[in-house]
Amino acid sequence: MGFFSDLMEAVTPWAEVEAEAPAKEEEEEGVKDSRDEESEDKEEEEVEEEEEEEEMVDPKEKFEAECRESKGCSSYKHHFDECVERVTGKSDDGPKEDCVEEFFHLAHCANACAAPKVFAALK
């Protein structure tokens, strides 16, 4: 429905409203849908064939891994790596420490960097 006809309906509350769409139209829609799906299927089959050769890679993981290694997140990555090294190399009787906060900073940086790329890659 066009915007203006819709607008007209909005300012003319006496316009008719149908609870159910006529059956004929529905059939047509159904046909259309199946046609759409067919054509889409064809397109995506090609895509799938390409992907079936190798394991599917989640775009989010891919871009985030790239972002973690990127220059923008290098300081967070450095801190996180340093922390992991310190914590894993430590004896058990020392003070308890974890790398969750360092992980947070790195994850936040990588996610923010990857977010637009991920959504561009997804449907």
Add this chain to the structure above:
Amino acid sequence: MLARSCLRSTRGVSAVRNGAVNTTKRAASSTSNAASPFALNVAGTVSTAMAIGSAAWYYHLYGPELHAMTPVEEGLHPTKYPWEHAKWNKTFDHQALRRGFQVYQEVCASCHSLSRVPYRALVGVTHTVDEAKAMAEANEYDSEPNDEGEIEKRPGKLSDYLPRPYKNDEAARAGNNGALPPDLSLMAKARHGGIDYIFNLLTGYPDEVPAGAVVPEGLNFNPYFPGTGIAMARVLYNELVEYEDGTPASTSQMAKDVTEFLNWSAEPEMDQRKKMGVKVITITLALFALSVWVKRYKWAAVKTRKLNYTPPSMGGKHTNGH
């Protein structure tokens, strides 16, 4: 700034003192050199140091923000994603909603209820009438009592609500190690961060827990969940669902679709709301333009009139009766 203005005022004070001293000096013509440049420099330096020191002390006392919770307890703040449907002039992607419903039904519905969504709500949104009817009929619901007063089962109708996976919350807790899977109908509105939180939570399970982090037994590490220990394990894996439209079902694709679907279930009126907003703005603008025109029309006579005042000449030889 504070330090500088303090310094300036000290300077002013010393200048006044200087003047005063100078006058006394002139009056008494003594040889005291109280106002030597050295003393002034010392005064300036000391007052600057005092100003900076007090500002630093104030910052030390009140500057840092206080947090009642540690970052771990608060959880990692969700990253904002550029949701297409969240833009003010965009609608839900209804194919994404359909895929999202599929993900909900095949993955989430085994633990989470969606108790505020009836099958009729899906009609025209994700499914056709016949599809929705078929889905409803696949479930059994209690019917009216029969002649003996027994309640029989009947197949579902469009007006029935989506069935819940557990009979009640207690059963849900018992089935999930004491943790209650929350109802998802309004989840997009019920959590800080909304849809970004849901998407981040679903996709945010790291491959390995960061070193040193303690994850209690029966819980899983998820940075976005406050406290990082969440009872729900990672559920979405690549190609877990096979989409009927052939979309590659990567983890983030499923998470995105189901998040958009949950956004719809929490806010089914969004498409209509935005449309209504545009209508309201359009009609209001037209009425405003009309009112501006009417105002100018009504005031035209007032605005364009010319008042001419010819003063009577005073005195002189006026003898025409005035």
